Amino acid sequence: MKIPSPRPSTRLFVRASRSPGQMLLARITLLAVLVMLVLAIFWFDRDGLRDQIDGEISFGDVAYFTAVTVSTVGYGDIVPVTRRARLVDTLLVTPIRLVIWLIFLGTAYELVLQRWLESRRMSRLQETLRGHLIICGYGHSGEAAAQEAVARGTPPSSVLVLDIDSGRLAQAAKRGYIGLLGNATHEQDLQDAGIGHAQAVLICLPRDDAAVLAVLTVRQLSRSVRVICSVAEEENIKLIRQAGADAIIAPSLVSGYLMADSMRSSHISDYIDDLMRSDGRVCLIERPATDTDIGRPMREIGPGLIVHLIRDGQRIGFWEGERTIVQAGDQLLEIKPQA
Secondary structure, three states: OOOOOOOOOOOOOOOOOOOHHHHHHHHHHHHHHHHHHHHHHHHHOHHHEEEOOOOOOOHHHHHHHHHHHHHOOOOOOEEEOOHHHHHHHHHHHHHHHHHHHHHHHHHHHHHHHHHHHHHHHHHHHHHHOOOOEEEEOOOHHHHHHHHHHHHOOOOHHHEEEEEOOHHHHHHHHHOOOEEEEOOOOOHHHHHHOOHHHOOEEEEOOOOHHHHHHHHHHHHHHOOOOEEEEEOOOHHHHHHHHHHOOOEEEOHHHHHHHHHHHOOOOOOHHHHHHHHHOOOOOEEEEEEEOOOOOOOOEHHHOOOOEEEEEEEOOEEEEOOOHHHHEOOOOOEEEEEEEOO
């Protein structure tokens, strides 16, 4: 689980494709097969073994010798005495013994140590992440949103990507983001992502039904976090708004508007793109009215261009006469040159 400054090519966590029980059963089966193989090798080559106690090699002796050989280096009471027996032990049994020990160590790591380390890293993550950005879905929209958020001043280590695709998370990690393998519609995964302390959640899922469920789940866990949701179909906008999204973006509608405008203009779409990007020549910002703004018409406020103000939830344009006089508590939309 990646900590606030994750290294490239690493992931926060990787869920096992099989359950611990299935993994343990598969490894026990492999161990049994390997032990039976060693037992068979020793049994067919039992004439090359010598029992220092009674001089006879029974099946029980072979089973005992197999057990102590695969687990230790033996006790010396039964030993290989012929050249062939020693070669068999060296070339066949010793590699199998190493494989068995690797299986033991790997199982102990995956079932005990790895889970303990992941639990520790998750705890450290949840202790340190505050005011971060959660991006649910790292497709084209999610990737662009993350890049633009970083360009606008969000540190990469404060961007947490939640996705079900480990390959996408690897790409996110290369950019310095925190990657979390999980589902945005699952409460536990959102809690692991620190939803209670997040500044905003951007939902960029490919399906609108999953997006609605994700918004509902986020709102169930946090009433204060700001939720921005991308929607594919216009008819689903009202559902996502009812689910509790603060802002809804419909890429298909926006692109349609720009394409229609481009039929008669060659520059509108370029200007809108420039206005929206952090590296454009101008930018559109939202800010509260200052003491110097209050009492003045929108047209007289500078140095930027005030194109809209929001008062008590209502939008007021610069053409609306006396309503354009700024009051305390107004929010101003201003176009200004990039710094």
